Amino acid sequence: MGVFDDLVGQERAAVTLRRASAAGAELLAGGSGTGMTHAWLFTGPPGSGREEAARAFAAALFCADQGCGHCDMCHQVTVGSHPDLEVVRPQGLSYGVKDTRRLILRAAGAPALGRWRVVLFENADRATEGASNALLKAIEEPPPRTVWLLCAPSPDDMMITIRSRCRVVTLVTPPAAAVAHMLATRENIPPETAEFAARAAQGHIDRARRLALDEEARRRRDAVLSIPASLTGVAECVTAAERLVKTAEEEAAAVTSALNESETAELRKVYGEGSSGKGLNRGLIRGGAGALKELEERQKSRATRTKRDVIDGALLDLVAFYRDVLAVRFGASVELANEDHRADLERLAASLSPEDILRGIDAIMRCRARLAANVNPQIAVEAMALSLWRPGF
Numbered sequence: 001m002g003v004f005d006d007l008v009g010q011e012r013a014a015v016t017l018r019r020a021s022a023a024g025a026e027l028l029a030g031g032s033g034t035g036m037t038h039a040w041l042f043t044g045p046p047g048s049g050r051e052e053a054a055r056a057f058a059a060a061l062f063c064a065d066q067g068c069g070h071c072d073m074c075h076q077v078t079v080g081s082h083p084d085l086e087v088v089r090p091q092g093l094s095y096g097v098k099d100t101r102r103l104i105l106r107a108a109g110a111p112a113l114g115r116w117r118v119v120l121f122e123n124a125d126r127a128t129e130g131a132s133n134a135l136l137k138a139i140e141e142p143p144p145r146t147v148w149l150l151c152a153p154s155p156d157d158m159m160i161t162i163r164s165r166c167r168v169v170t171l172v173t174p175p176a177a178a179v180a181h182m183l184a185t186r187e188n189i190p191p192e193t194a195e196f197a198a199r200a201a202q203g204h205i206d207r208a209r210r211l212a213l214d215e216e217a218r219r220r221r222d223a224v225l226s227i228p229a230s231l232t233g234v235a236e237c238v239t240a241a242e243r244l245v246k247t248a249e250e251e252a253a254a255v256t257s258a259l260n261e262s263e264t265a266e267l268r269k270v271y272g273e274g275s276s277g278k279g280l281n282r283g284l285i286r287g288g289a290g291a292l293k294e295l296e297e298r299q300k301s302r303a304t305r306t307k308r309d310v311i312d313g314a315l316l317d318l319v320a321f322y323r324d325v326l327a328v329r330f331g332a333s334v335e336l337a338n339e340d341h342r343a344d345l346e347r348l349a350a351s352l353s354p355e356d357i358l359r360g361i362d363a364i365m366r367c368r369a370r371l372a373a374n375v376n377p378q379i380a381v382e383a384m385a386l387s388l389w390r391p392g393f
C-alpha cells in the first residue's frame with residue numbers, strides 16, 4: 001500500500017501524481033525528469049481530498065520509494081514533522097501579503113534533507129491580491145528544489161497568471177461507495193453506518209467521517225433537514241432561519257473556541273506571562289499587546305469564516321434534500337442522499353410541482369451567493385426560507 005492508494009475515488013489524479021513522483025526522482029538522479037514541475041494546483045470540490053492528495057504527493061517526493069507509505073519520510077509527512085514540508089493553512093477570510101512574503105523566504109531555502117522543499121498551501125484561493133502577486137513572482141522564479149502545491153476549489157479561484165504557471169490536478173467528488181469503503185476499512189465504522197454517512201455527505205469525506213462518528217453532527221443534520229417540512233407560515237420561516245443561524249453559530253463556536261484558547265495561552269507564554277505579573281507587563285510593552293491584538297483579529301476573522309462555512313454546509317444539505325424531493329416526485333430510481341427522511345421527502349413531493357422544487361433549489365443557491373457576498377446571514381436565510389415556503393414569491 002502506497003500513499004496514493006489512500007486517496008478516495010481519485011484514480012486518475014493518482015496516475016498523474018505517481019508519474020510525476022517518478023519523474024521527480026529521475027530529476028534528482030540527474031535525468032531529464034519530464035513530467036515533474038515545480039508548481040501544482042490541486043482543485044476539486046470541498047471534501048474531495050485536495051489537501052490529502054497534495055500531502056500524498058509531498059510524501060512521494062520525499063520518499064526514496066516514491067510514497068511507500070511506511071518509511072520514516074512518509075511517516076513524517078503524515079504527522080506533519082518533515083523539516084522540508086511547510087503547510088500553510090489560512091484560518092481567516094484571507095491570507096495577506098506580509099505572511100506570504102515570510103512564507104516565500106522560508107520556501108527559498110535549500111532542502112534540509114537534500115531532496116525537495118515543498119510548500120503545501122491549503123485554500124490558496126484565500127490569498128489576497130497582494131499576496132497572489134507575491135506568490136506569482138515566487139512561482140515565476142523558483143529555486144531549483146522548491147515545489148509549490150496550491151489547493152483551491154477550482155482553477156477559476158486563482159489568478160489566471162498563477163494558474164497558467166501551475167500544472168492542474170483535478171479531483172472529483174468521490175463516489176459514495178468509495179467513501180463508505182474507506183470509513184469501514186480505515187475507521188472501523190460498521191458498514192451500515194458508513195454507507196449512511198457516505199450517502200448523506202454526498203462524497204464529502206470529512207463530513208461523512210463526522211456524520212459517522214459524531215452523534216451531535218447527526219442531530220444537527222436532522223435539524224436542518226426538518227426545516228422544509230416546518231415552513232408553514234411567515235412566523236415559521238423566521239423561526240427556522242433563526243434556528244439554522246443559531247445552530248451554525250454554536251457549531252462554529254465549538255470548533256474555534258478550543259483553538260483560540262490554546263493560541264492565546266501560547267502567545268502569553270511567549271511574552272512572559274506565567275513567570276510573574278511584571279514579566280507580562282514588560283513583555284506587553286515590548287510588543288506583546290500588538291501581537292495579542294493581531295491574534296485576536298485573526299481569531300475573529302476565523303470565527304466569521306467558520307460560521308459561514310457551517311451555514312454553507314447546511315445549505316448544501318438542503319439542496320440535496322430538494323434534489324431528493326425531485327427524484328421522488330418523478331419516481332426516479334436513483335439512490336437518495338436522505339433516505340432516512342423519506343416521509344418528509346414524500347410529503348413535499350406530493351405538495352410541490354417540479355417547477356416549485358426547482359425554484360426552491362434556486363432560492364438556496366441564491367442564499368449561498370448572498371452569504372459569499374457578505375450579506376447578514378439572518379437576513380439571507382430568512383429570505384431563502386420565505387422563498388421555500390412560497391416558491392416564486
Ligand SMILES: [Zn+2]
Nearest residue numbers: 063068071074
Ligand atoms: Zn516512503
